[in-house]
Structures are given as C-alpha cells and as structure tokens.
Amino acid sequence: MIVLPRQKLWLRAAMKIAAQYQENAARLYSLKSLPTFAWDRVERWERLYQKASRYQYQAAMRICRERLQQSFDYLFRECSTFRDELIQSSQHEPAPSLNTLYAELCALPNEFESVEIDWDEQEIVVLTQSVVLENIDLGTFEIRFRWSALSDSQPYRIISMAQTGEDDVHHPHVQADTLCEGEGKIPLKRALTEGRLCDFFLLIQQVLQTYNSGSAYVSLCRWFNVVCADCGDSVSREDVCSCAVCEHTICDCCLHRCSNCGDLLCASCTDKCNSCDEIYCRDCLSTCDACDECCCCSCLCSELCPACFNESEEEDHAPSEDSSIDSTPVAPTTSETSASQETASVEVQSVCLGQADLPA
Known part of the structure; x- marks a missing residue:
C-alpha cells in the first residue's frame, strides 16, 4: 500500500487528535476514591459515644450523638456524589478510534476548497465558502479547530478573511473569534464528541450561513x-x-x-x-x-x-516720572507783586538829551 505524502500528514494529525481524545476519556472515566475518610469519622464518634454511655456522661453522650449524626449526613452526601459520578461515567461516549479520525480528516478536502494543518498552533484550518446574508457578502471565514483544547467548551476559532465589519464583529454572530452557536450548540458538541470532524466543520459553516436578527451582535441593517x-x-x-x-x-x-x-x-x-x-x-x-x-x-x-x-x-507711550514737567503755574509772592505794581504805575518818559522845552 502506497501512502501519499498528504495522507501521511493526515495520519500524523489523526494520531495527535486521537491521543487527545484518549486523555480526555481517561479523565472522564476516572473516579475519585471511595469516601473511606467519611466512614472513619463515623466510627470514631461511634466509639466515643459508646465510651460515654458506659460511664453515663450525659453531656458527653449528647455531644457525641450530635457529632455522630453529622458524620452520617456527611457520609451519605459523599456516597451519593460517588454514585452519581459512577452513573455519569457509564454515559460517556467512548473515544473515537484512530481509523475514524483519519477518515474524517481525509474527507475534509472533498467538502472545503482549502484545508491546512497548523502544527505550531495545533489546529486544523478549513476555509469556508463566501458567506452571503440578506444580499450582503461577508466574505470567507477560517474555521480553526484546536485539538489541544478539545476539552474546552468551544475548542475552535472563527477568523474573518474579508474583515467586512467594524472593530471585532465581522459576522453578525461572531464577536472577536467566538461564534454564537445558538441552536447548533448541541449538534456541534455531539459531532465533536463522536469524532465526526467533517460534520463538525460543515455544521459550523451552516451556522455561519444562518442569520438571526434577535441574537445578532450587529444587525445587518446597520452593517x-x-x-x-x-x-x-x-x-x-x-x-x-x-x-x-x-x-x-x-x-x-x-x-x-x-x-x-x-x-x-x-x-x-x-x-x-x-x-x-x-x-x-x-x-x-x-x-x-x-x-x-x-x-x-x-x-x-x-x-x-x-x-x-x-x-x-x-506703557510705551506713557511719560516717565523723571521727564514729566509740572505745568501748574506758580503763584507770585507778595513782594514780587508789589514791585511789579510800582513799576507799572511809574510813567516812563523818553529823555531827549540836548533839547529844551520851548514856550508856546
């Protein structure tokens, strides 16, 4: 049998995913230890009660009786929890086989135009068809399934390749890289639990092609x-x-x-x-x-x-204090006023030397 290089990659990826399924199954099927510590507590208070009753210590008997009753209640709760886990473990689906996972990976190229393996991120990456909702083309999206996060509630990311929206909403039902699964939540979980990886990717693509105005992060009328x-x-x-x-x-x-x-x-x-x-x-x-x-x-x-x-x-045109001139007239003194008055009262005669007055 000749194994093509591409098939070798799918087989290698299938082995990685199968190992993760086995690890999760071992954790789901495992049970915690029997509640023997709770039974030991019951036995201890029972011995103390018997000892107190032999000596008729009424106060000690009352305390031991109450503690013994509390220990029984605790034992019943622990036994009930252990029983519920035992029943739940029988309801878990067995881990899918390596052959199933390999066949699912090999079927992906028949359903999607582009299928890649990102070994660094431990992701299977498929490219969806162009998503058109109410005549609005949102472009294509990458569905990136991370097998190392298989136990998470949503071990995949949705990446818009067209970036048609604003901020972190590029699809009415995708915020950042998280899909609002809506009614597809249960079928997606079921397909992933059973290892039907091809159906898992197709279901996500179908959810992306569906629009519900009541649960949209951004309505298409405001897209x-x-x-x-x-x-x-x-x-x-x-x-x-x-x-x-x-x-x-x-x-x-x-x-x-x-x-x-x-x-x-x-x-x-x-x-x-x-x-x-x-x-x-x-x-x-x-x-x-x-x-x-x-x-x-x-x-x-x-x-x-x-x-x-x-x-x-x-300030530049205002006169300075040194250069200012006091324009207020100074009142003359009394002596100066008298002298000026005397001068004004004397009639000044012109003196003509060498001439004498002639009689008329």
Missing part, C-alpha cells in the same frame, strides 16, 4: 454603518470622515474644520482662538508670550495677543 466617536450615533459610512489628528471616525454633524489649514477635526482635537473665537487645530495656534493664551497667527502681533499688545503700547 455598513459606523459609530461616531463624538456623539455615539450609528451613521452611514458615506456620512463620516476621519479626524486628521486622532483618525477617529466622526459624522458630519460633529465635524469641525480648522480655519487656517482646513483639516477636518473631531471635538477633542479642536481649540479656539481667545481673541476671534474661530476654530483651529492646535498646530495652527500659538500662545501669547505675556499671558500664554491661545491665539491664531492673524490675531498675534509681536508674539502678543491683542489685549497684551494694547497694554504694552500704552
């Missing part, structure tokens, strides 16, 4: 909508843009534009000029050297805001 980072509303992709600074998505109603460079901004990345109250980005604003207030380049003068600049101008 092409995004959330505005400022107001939190869900709006169409056509009515949003990205902030030039933080790159957050903002709607048209919350959009701001820098009055200088014209960049589109969200509310948290904008600032106002304290002089003209126009909106600017922080790169287009400067600070006044005097008061450190934000101001645009148009309002700044000599690196000062208008208020500080006017105050500086007033």
Whole structure:
C-alpha cells in the first residue's frame, strides 16, 4: 500500500487528535476514591459515644450523638456524589478510534476548497465558502479547530478573511473569534464528541450561513454603518470622515474644520482662538508670550495677543516720572507783586538829551 505524502500528514494529525481524545476519556472515566475518610469519622464518634454511655456522661453522650449524626449526613452526601459520578461515567461516549479520525480528516478536502494543518498552533484550518446574508457578502471565514483544547467548551476559532465589519464583529454572530452557536450548540458538541470532524466543520459553516436578527451582535441593517466617536450615533459610512489628528471616525454633524489649514477635526482635537473665537487645530495656534493664551497667527502681533499688545503700547507711550514737567503755574509772592505794581504805575518818559522845552 502506497501512502501519499498528504495522507501521511493526515495520519500524523489523526494520531495527535486521537491521543487527545484518549486523555480526555481517561479523565472522564476516572473516579475519585471511595469516601473511606467519611466512614472513619463515623466510627470514631461511634466509639466515643459508646465510651460515654458506659460511664453515663450525659453531656458527653449528647455531644457525641450530635457529632455522630453529622458524620452520617456527611457520609451519605459523599456516597451519593460517588454514585452519581459512577452513573455519569457509564454515559460517556467512548473515544473515537484512530481509523475514524483519519477518515474524517481525509474527507475534509472533498467538502472545503482549502484545508491546512497548523502544527505550531495545533489546529486544523478549513476555509469556508463566501458567506452571503440578506444580499450582503461577508466574505470567507477560517474555521480553526484546536485539538489541544478539545476539552474546552468551544475548542475552535472563527477568523474573518474579508474583515467586512467594524472593530471585532465581522459576522453578525461572531464577536472577536467566538461564534454564537445558538441552536447548533448541541449538534456541534455531539459531532465533536463522536469524532465526526467533517460534520463538525460543515455544521459550523451552516451556522455561519444562518442569520438571526434577535441574537445578532450587529444587525445587518446597520452593517455598513459606523459609530461616531463624538456623539455615539450609528451613521452611514458615506456620512463620516476621519479626524486628521486622532483618525477617529466622526459624522458630519460633529465635524469641525480648522480655519487656517482646513483639516477636518473631531471635538477633542479642536481649540479656539481667545481673541476671534474661530476654530483651529492646535498646530495652527500659538500662545501669547505675556499671558500664554491661545491665539491664531492673524490675531498675534509681536508674539502678543491683542489685549497684551494694547497694554504694552500704552506703557510705551506713557511719560516717565523723571521727564514729566509740572505745568501748574506758580503763584507770585507778595513782594514780587508789589514791585511789579510800582513799576507799572511809574510813567516812563523818553529823555531827549540836548533839547529844551520851548514856550508856546
């Protein structure tokens, strides 16, 4: 019998998975020890009660009777738990055989276009068909079954290859890489328990092709909508843009534009000029050297805001104390007033030397 290289890989993977099934089965079928410690406690209090009754120690008899009753109750609970585990172990499915697992792996390429083995992650990886829900193409998905996590409640991941959604929801029923199984939970668990790996992958693909608006993380009617980072509303992709600074998505109603460079901004990345109250980005604003207030380049003068600049101008044109001249007239003294009055009362005659008055 000639074994092809591809079949050798499937056989190697089947052996790894079979060993994991055997390990899980051994853990499920194993029983804890019989509750002999509980019976030892019963025997101890029974001996103490018998000893107290021989000597008629009433107080000791009452205490030993109560403790003996409590020990019996504890013994019954432990025996009941052991019995339930024994019954449950008989209900476990036997681990699938190596031949079954090998046949299931070999059947996967017949159902899926791409089937790979990720040895580093210990995963069987299949690529689904393109998922189309209500005429919305969500692209293909990877189903990554990790055999080392076989005992986990969900030992597989769902990875979107198209990344059509937003954040961590790229399928209405997949958040991050976890599938909301819904009604497929029981059939998936049954198929995995029985080792029907091909059915297991096909069931997951079928769940991905099903849409339930009541349990969707994001409804399809809002699939092409995004959330505005400022107001939190869900709006169409056509009515949003990205902030030039933080790159957050903002709607048209919350959009701001820098009055200088014209960049589109969200509310948290904008600032106002304290002089003209126009909106600017922080790169287009400067600070006044005097008061450190934000101001645009148009309002700044000599690196000062208008208020500080006017105050500086007033100080520059104000006269200093040394150069100031007292313009208040000084009142003349009494002696100076008298002298001036006498001078004014004397008639000044012009003296012509060499001339004499002639009689008329």
